[in-house]
Amino acid sequence: MTDVLTPVLSKNWGDDRAWTLQAYEDQGGYQALTKALSMAPDDLVTLVKDSGLRGRGGAGFPTGMKWSFIPQDDSAAGNKPKYLVVNADESEPGTCKDIPLMMASPHTLVEGVIIAAHAIRAKRAFIYVRGEVLHVVRRLQAAVREAYAAGHLGSNIHGTGVDVDLMVHAGAGAYICGEETALLDSLEGRRGQPRLRPPFPAVEGLYACPTVINNVESIASVPSIVTGGIDWFGSMGTEKSKGYTLYSLSGHVKRPGQYEAPLGITLRELLELGGGMREGAELKFWTPGGSSTPILTAEHLDVPLDYEGVGAAGSMLGTKALQCFDQTTSVVRCVLRWTEFYKHESCGKCTPCREGTYWLVQVLQRLDQGQGQPGDIELLLDLCDNILGRAFCALGDGATSPITSAIQYFRDEFEAGMHTPSSELFPPVASTLFTPVGGAA
Known part of the structure; x- marks a missing residue:
C-alpha cells in the first residue's frame, strides 16, 4: 500500500x-x-x-x-x-x-x-x-x-x-x-x-x-x-480534484499522522496505511474534513476522498482531517465537546451564531447528562435550522453540521439522553487514547 x-x-x-x-x-x-x-x-x-x-x-x-x-x-x-x-x-x-x-x-x-x-x-x-x-x-x-x-x-x-x-x-x-x-x-x-x-x-x-x-x-x-x-x-488525483494532498489521520487508529496521497483515496486505504483501528476497535463514525463537517459512518469507508465524492456522501472534504472514532465513543458527548468549542470561539458579531451556539450547548449538556426533555432533539434541529445560512460567516454553519449529521445517523443515542447519561452508556475511560496518570485505562 x-x-x-x-x-x-x-x-x-x-x-x-x-x-x-x-x-x-x-x-x-x-x-x-x-x-x-x-x-x-x-x-x-x-x-x-x-x-x-x-x-x-x-x-x-x-x-x-x-x-x-x-x-x-x-x-x-x-x-x-x-x-x-x-x-x-x-x-x-x-x-x-x-x-x-x-x-x-x-x-x-x-x-x-x-x-x-x-x-x-x-x-x-x-x-x-x-x-x-x-x-x-x-x-x-x-x-x-x-x-x-x-x-x-x-x-x-x-x-x-x-x-x-x-x-x-x-x-x-x-x-x-x-x-x-x-x-x-x-x-x-x-x-x-x-x-x-x-x-x-x-x-x-x-x-x-x-x-x-x-x-x-x-x-x-x-x-x-x-x-x-x-x-x-x-496524473494524480481525480478529474475534478487533481493532485496530491495531506490527510490528517487521528483518533482510534494504530498509527495516526500525516499521509500525503492523491485526492480520491478512500478512508479504507488510509486506515490500511495507518495500521487499521486500534486493537478490538470497530469504526463507528468519522469526520472527513475536521469537526465542522458532517460526520460519516463505516458505510462510507469507500467514498473517494475528493471534493466531489465526499460532497455526494453528504459531507465536505474540508481540511481533510480524518478523525476516526470507535464503538466506545459517545456521539452525544463528542458533538457536545465540538459545540462547546464553537460557542467559545464565536466572535459574537451576529445573533444566530452568538446565541444559537449557546443554546445548542445547553440542550446537548442536558442530553449528555441523561436529563433531556421531550422535544429536545427537535429543538436541536430547529436551532440548527435557524443558524444554518443565517450567520455572518461559516462558523455558524460549521457548528450545526456535526449535530444534524449525528442525529441523522445516531438518533437513538440522543433519545437515550432523555433518561441515561452518556457516561454510563459509554464510559469515558474506554474511549481514551492515553493511559491516565497513575493507572491503567
Missing part, C-alpha cells in the same frame, strides 16, 4: 535539519523560483489555473482562478498595491497538516509565497500564524531571514527586477481569524471579526487593497507545479 502515497510536500520531512536553507536547496529547493521568475506573471496564473490546483484550506476554490480575480489594470484598482496573505491560522479541531509542514520544511512555503506574489504582482506578502505555536513562528522567521540573506527575498530578486518582501505575523489565538476577512481585520490591528462582502478581498482586502488569501498547503504546492508541470500534477 505504500506505493499509494505521493510524497511531494512531505518528501524531505525526515531529512537531517530539513528546515534549513542548505538542506532545502540540496533537494532542489528554489529551482522552481528561478524558473518562475523567468515567466510572465500572467503565464504563472494560467499555469496554476490550468493545473487544477484547488484551495487546500477547506472550500476547495480553484487557486489560479482566485489569483486571476486581482485587478491588474492600475486605473481600475486605483493604482493600489497588491498583497498576498497566507492563512496559517490552523485551528480546526482535528486538523494538523499546515503546522507540521511549516515546522519540517518552511522554505517550501516561503518559495511558494515568492512565486505566488510574483504571479499577482504583489510586492509584499504576509504569513498569518497562530500565536500559540511559537516554535512554528520562530522557524518561519528563521527561514525568511535565510531567504533574504540568499537573495530569494527583497529587492531585485536574482537580478530580475522583481521585489517581494515577506513578513511573518503571529495572531492572538482566535479560531475566528481562520476566516479570511476576520484574519484581515486582525492583521490590520483590529479585533478579528468577519467583514461584510462585497467588497471581496480581491478588490478591497488588506488595507482596502486587492488581496489574495490562500491556505499554507495551497501556496506550498505551487513550486512543485512550476517544476513538474500540468500533466505531472494532473
Whole structure:
C-alpha cells in the first residue's frame, strides 16, 4: 500500500535539519523560483489555473482562478498595491497538516509565497500564524531571514527586477481569524471579526487593497507545479480534484499522522496505511474534513476522498482531517465537546451564531447528562435550522453540521439522553487514547 502515497510536500520531512536553507536547496529547493521568475506573471496564473490546483484550506476554490480575480489594470484598482496573505491560522479541531509542514520544511512555503506574489504582482506578502505555536513562528522567521540573506527575498530578486518582501505575523489565538476577512481585520490591528462582502478581498482586502488569501498547503504546492508541470500534477488525483494532498489521520487508529496521497483515496486505504483501528476497535463514525463537517459512518469507508465524492456522501472534504472514532465513543458527548468549542470561539458579531451556539450547548449538556426533555432533539434541529445560512460567516454553519449529521445517523443515542447519561452508556475511560496518570485505562 505504500506505493499509494505521493510524497511531494512531505518528501524531505525526515531529512537531517530539513528546515534549513542548505538542506532545502540540496533537494532542489528554489529551482522552481528561478524558473518562475523567468515567466510572465500572467503565464504563472494560467499555469496554476490550468493545473487544477484547488484551495487546500477547506472550500476547495480553484487557486489560479482566485489569483486571476486581482485587478491588474492600475486605473481600475486605483493604482493600489497588491498583497498576498497566507492563512496559517490552523485551528480546526482535528486538523494538523499546515503546522507540521511549516515546522519540517518552511522554505517550501516561503518559495511558494515568492512565486505566488510574483504571479499577482504583489510586492509584499504576509504569513498569518497562530500565536500559540511559537516554535512554528520562530522557524518561519528563521527561514525568511535565510531567504533574504540568499537573495530569494527583497529587492531585485536574482537580478530580475522583481521585489517581494515577506513578513511573518503571529495572531492572538482566535479560531475566528481562520476566516479570511476576520484574519484581515486582525492583521490590520483590529479585533478579528468577519467583514461584510462585497467588497471581496480581491478588490478591497488588506488595507482596502486587492488581496489574495490562500491556505499554507495551497501556496506550498505551487513550486512543485512550476517544476513538474500540468500533466505531472494532473496524473494524480481525480478529474475534478487533481493532485496530491495531506490527510490528517487521528483518533482510534494504530498509527495516526500525516499521509500525503492523491485526492480520491478512500478512508479504507488510509486506515490500511495507518495500521487499521486500534486493537478490538470497530469504526463507528468519522469526520472527513475536521469537526465542522458532517460526520460519516463505516458505510462510507469507500467514498473517494475528493471534493466531489465526499460532497455526494453528504459531507465536505474540508481540511481533510480524518478523525476516526470507535464503538466506545459517545456521539452525544463528542458533538457536545465540538459545540462547546464553537460557542467559545464565536466572535459574537451576529445573533444566530452568538446565541444559537449557546443554546445548542445547553440542550446537548442536558442530553449528555441523561436529563433531556421531550422535544429536545427537535429543538436541536430547529436551532440548527435557524443558524444554518443565517450567520455572518461559516462558523455558524460549521457548528450545526456535526449535530444534524449525528442525529441523522445516531438518533437513538440522543433519545437515550432523555433518561441515561452518556457516561454510563459509554464510559469515558474506554474511549481514551492515553493511559491516565497513575493507572491503567
